[in-house]
Amino acid sequence: MTKEVNVEAEQQQRKDYADPPPAPLLDSGELRRWSFYRAVIAEFIATLLFLYVAVATVIGYNKQAAVDSCDGVGILGIAWAFGGMIFILVYCTAGISGGHINPAVTFGLFLARKVSLVRAVFYIVAQCLGAIVGVGIVKGIMKHPYNTFGGGANKVAPGYSKGTALGAEIIGTFVLVYTVFSATDPKRKARDSHVPVLAPLPIGFAVFIVHLATIPITGTGINPARSLGAAVIYNEHSGWHNHWIFWVGPLLGALAAAAYHQYILRAAAIKALGSFRSNPTN
Incomplete structure (x- = not known):
């Protein structure tokens, strides 16, 4: 048993990456640091810009398609706008x-103890306010087409049930x-991973791919x-009808992803217990 422990300790020392310590649940000290407020402002502005470009693309496409069904960027272009932004x-x-830009991402990282509760709450509020302002700018610039073509609001498409829509949001x-x-x-920073990666690229592609799959079902929320x-x-009935799906679905999806990554792929529960291995002769 002692030999196994020594081997495991030696392997830990040879690791060329380090897992950061869990974020404190309540870190009131963050409220006294400018870097915290700078991060909150960054989340607000980023979500504002994201919603401005994305919703403007949706409204512009709907306006063009109303004149010529073959005109406009199409679903592919809308998906690229969301993923690219x-x-x-x-x-x-x-x-x-x-770079969360999404309450579901913040919620998932909070569950994994990557951010504190204080930071998570401030981020989510900033993201929601940024989204409202971003869409408000779209309405101010494109008021008539905005009101005419649904305001970019998410809704369950005809022919799909609420259960299907909820499932699409969870999986997406x-x-x-x-x-x-x-x-x-x-x-991924370890030498043995062999997977160098620019993190924003796969994240943007994930958003792009999910939009291709779920735009026909819910217009794609995956971001409360x-x-x-x-x-x-x-602020019309169609925009608020079944709005709960676009909160419950993403939060459940984030919960499932956090649990899968932390407790299955990274085996956090096993590490916390030491190991599943035991030596019955010891």
């Missing part, structure tokens, strides 16, 4: 706030949050701030 904004803000958010965990895993911002500014 996430790639750009995560790249720009990752070093400041972590799982893909996104799982990608976030994998792309930012400290182990995105859904809330559009619903608040559009």
Whole structure:
């Protein structure tokens, strides 16, 4: 048994990566640091820009398609707008706030103890406010087409049940949050990983792919701030109807992704207990 412990300790010393310590649950000290407020502002601005570009693309496409069904960027273009903006904004803000831009991502990272409760709450509030302002700018610039073509609000498409929509949101958010965990895993810096990666790229591609799959079902939420911002500014029954799906689905998807990555792939529970291995002769 002693030999096994020594071997394991030697392997730990040879690791060329380090897992950061868990974030404190309540870190009131963050409230006294400018870097914390800078990160909150970065989340606000990033979510504002994300919603402005993404919703403007949706409204512009709907306006063009109403004139000519073959005109406009189409679903592929909308998916690229969402995925491309996430790639750009995560790249720009990752070093400041972590580049969450999504309450579901923040929630998943909080569950994994990557951020404190204080930071998670401030981020989610900033993201929601940024989304509302971003969509508000779209309405101010494109008021008539915005009101005419649904305001970019998420809703369950005709022919799909609420259960199907909820499932689509859960699975879509799982893909996104799982990608976030994998792309930012400290182990990727290890020499033996052989997977050098620019984290914003797979995250942006995850958003792109999920949009291709779920735009026909829900318009693709996977981001409660995105859904809330559009619903608040559009403020019609169709925008609020079944709005709960676009909170419950992403939060459940984030929960599942955090549990899968932390407790299955990274075996956090096993590490906490020491190991499943035991020596019956000891």
